[in-house]
Amino acid sequence: MYDVVATHSIDIEDFFKLRKQFPVIDVRSEGEFESGHIPQALNIPILNNAERVAVGTDYKQKGQLEAIRTGFRLVGPRLPEIIDAAQEVGEEFIVHCWRGGMRSNNFCQFVGMARQKTHQLKGGYKAYRQAALMSFEQRFEITLLSGSTGSGKSEILRALASQGEQVIDLETLASHKGSAFGGLMMPPQPSTEQFQNNLFEKILTLDPSKRVWIEDESIAIGKIFIPQPLWRQMNNSPVIEIDVAKEIRVQRLVNEYGTSNRDQFLEAMTKVIKKLGGQHFNAAKEKLLEGDMASTIDILLTYYDKAYRNNLDKKLSRVISKVTWTGESVDFVTAQLM
Template sequence: MQLSIDDFLKLRAQLPIVDVRSEGEYQQGHIPAALNIPILNNTERIAVGTDYKQKGQQEAIKTGFRLVGPRLIDIVSETEKIGKEILVHCWRGGMRSSNFCQFVGMARVKSHQLAGGYKAYRAKALESYKLPMQLTIISGCTGSGKSEILRALKNQGEQIIDLEQLASHKGSAFGGLMLPPQPTTEQFQNDLFEEIHKLDLSRRVWIEDESIAVGKIFLPEGLWRQMNSGPVIEIEVDKAVRIERLVQEYGAADKDMFLQAMIQITKKLGGQHFNAAREKLLQDDMAAVIAILLTYYDKAYTNGLIRKKQRVKTSVSWNGNDADAFAATLIQQAK
């Protein structure tokens, strides 16, 4: 039975998803929560593709059956462990998922094939970034605790999109320190779509002010355009408080890795400031290091704020304590 992408997305709350693409395709990007049971693994997929180009479709099909045959019992056994009714997809909803459904069907596993496959899911994801959203942008200098405030807003029942959590990066040159590796751009986009899909777009959505790139990941153009037109609430936090917060955040980072991150912004920071910061880093004076780095980051923020001056609706001061209470204040300001 074939399902439209909309029916597929509804049914997945009740049924497990099996992605029958190769492990390489799955690693590049997949539907969150989908389990990977490749009907053709990386090597086999290349072999079938080569035969298709050199010998034609019929020979490629025969090659595929010959390669899958010895693993068929393992494929069926692995599927049976997942459940007696499943959702299935390949890349385009074609031969791989169709054959998979036939194989597991002989073992009395009921399957529902996604029409259009993973490609249909990706199209749905790409459409989602253009959906009109009532974004409210949280802005503030580096170290203002914007991500902490964003999560506190969620605790208050507000809708949020946490781009830094999805991207596994905090945005600055130092944003990847002490965090897991970033996902692929494709996987980030899929995870972002899942967050958007859960939102009530008739209500306000809070999002942190970001540049178009969060680490190595570029934000989708549709979302980026909306972020650049939405109202901004500026968070004002004293520099001494920000330095203290950043020391707590990065103080445990590997010194060599921190230095490598500093080297990336040497030109922007200026040679004199870089040398001074490096010296303080070698002296384990992280507060002094952060204070020097903020000369660059605060200037960059101020320049950016000038460009969005007309969209700043209000500025709210915060002492850096009790994010939940401050979130409640922001909600009142937004009203």
């Protein structure tokens, strides 16, 4: 007889405490994991993508009992591989599937026979997602950092964070800089679900009684949308404007995008043809093909500056201050803001 180590069932509150001590194993399929997962969780699927489809098909066509049999038949040959992978993680860990049901329970039973200690998350990944979505309803003392394109808002946010200020860097979390050119030289964007999970993890570190700095963004950052409750808070928060002369912004943007792939930059330009206007687009394209990035960006700012001013005009009642910056010492700006 196998002496199976009993698993310990934990709720979501216990999960947040225990994960500081133990690794987290997500036993859902690799496809589910890729769509969205708990950051730092390790994926050891008890059913892989193809097996999950097979079990689901049998469940629909033949019923639960036959689906269970199919699952055991498919998993059986891979049990040594699953147990070996779990042992590489450690001797004790947290386990979850989608709803804290059969998959995580079976996984815990299997590795328990190998004398590994497990904590099974009640409600599974679904419980984590519910906590994430609830966190976006939480009230924060938000201050928005605004400024024309090229004003260095991301640099300022990083400097504020390094000085101990609370910052939510939405563009870093979304892996996109917000504009039509925001995906250039950036890693692929996460799924919306994964973005929300990453945002939730950041929110967990914040003190709601203290100020939180966020860049003044559109609701969409590339293909990702800011959660509606947080977006509503941002739309009612005070705004501080960073004012940087156009020629300085042009140079900053040249430094940022000057090494980008020319074809990809041109493709991004086509996304704003209508807003930029055909004449301006053709002029910018000509300068780009000549290798004159400064003139290209100068023309593009014709559209972006106008769009920024129109957007800021709608928020004038919320603008509490304006800081003029030469684009040199970021410490000067942070001193003014703090």
